[in-house]
Amino acid sequence: MPPQPGPRQEPRVVSQLGTVQPLEFVLEPGLSLLDAVARPLRLAGFTSAVLELAGGAFGPFAYVLPAAAPDAMHAAWYSAPRTPSGGARLERGCVTFGQRTSQDGFEDWLHCHAVWQEAAGRRGGHILPEESRVAAPITARAWGLGGMGFRVAADPETNFALFAPIAQPVRPGGRRAIALRIRPDEDLPKALAAACRDHGFNRAILRGSLGSLDGACFANGGKVPDYATEFLVTQGRVGPDGVTLSILLADMAGQLHEGQLQAGQNPVCITFEGILEEVPGP
Numbered sequence: 001m002p003p004q005p006g007p008r009q010e011p012r013v014v015s016q017l018g019t020v021q022p023l024e025f026v027l028e029p030g031l032s033l034l035d036a037v038a039r040p041l042r043l044a045g046f047t048s049a050v051l052e053l054a055g056g057a058f059g060p061f062a063y064v065l066p067a068a069a070p071d072a073m074h075a076a077w078y079s080a081p082r083t084p085s086g087g088a089r090l091e092r093g094c095v096t097f098g099q100r101t102s103q104d105g106f107e108d109w110l111h112c113h114a115v116w117q118e119a120a121g122r123r124g125g126h127i128l129p130e131e132s133r134v135a136a137p138i139t140a141r142a143w144g145l146g147g148m149g150f151r152v153a154a155d156p157e158t159n160f161a162l163f164a165p166i167a168q169p170v171r172p173g174g175r176r177a178i179a180l181r182i183r184p185d186e187d188l189p190k191a192l193a194a195a196c197r198d199h200g201f202n203r204a205i206l207r208g209s210l211g212s213l214d215g216a217c218f219a220n221g222g223k224v225p226d227y228a229t230e231f232l233v234t235q236g237r238v239g240p241d242g243v244t245l246s247i248l249l250a251d252m253a254g255q256l257h258e259g260q261l262q263a264g265q266n267p268v269c270i271t272f273e274g275i276l277e278e279v280p281g282p
Contacts, residue, residue, distance in 0.1 A: 001227035016165035018148030019174030048149030050208025056138030059087025062131035066228035076228035098150030124250035146171030182272035206236030209274025217265035
């Protein structure tokens, strides 16, 4: 992978301790993905959350794929937007929902990686949240955040504006959790284990997490050579016996790869965003 354009930032694993509260709702047809996610979360009183989406459809639908950067200002970039005729049927997706700066202060924003069926076949990538409209109801499992949140901030190392954890007002109830942002070149499974150790979590489960990897090495020996990828977590656990992390990943051609990652061989490309929810017990 080309080097990051800016100076190395610390800490390499950015984390904030807080709580999560589970919610379930359906994304309303006729709304943009951003509005369909924001409305029920706002009604429940949350300004940040992570979500796991399943089923339903989009139309119109727009997305981008990871791509080579056109210059040295970034280590990787995005393809031109793709808008498949006939929209897409969603298989599954993960979402980070939070805030970004606006003229009036802050506004809702989200980051979504997903897998879907379009006319050309099964594809995956980064969904554009304002250009994509819900065409058939999508089931959402969400975890609203208390005491922590996600906010977009300029990142000098990558030259991207990225979600990062922040402290937020504490909410009553919920289960302890960690909001995470993992920086480039950090091995993802090792960084997740380190975050749990730092916050005294013996066991944890990943919720609604996504990011990019510099290629991928799977436990079954499979490899993805592309240095820019987009992935979503399908199952992730941290415990005394180590980290088990399974993903669905789109390469620079939009082709999909899936499986369990091999620890020690999967560095982050640009960013990883996620929630580690503590699992009670020894």
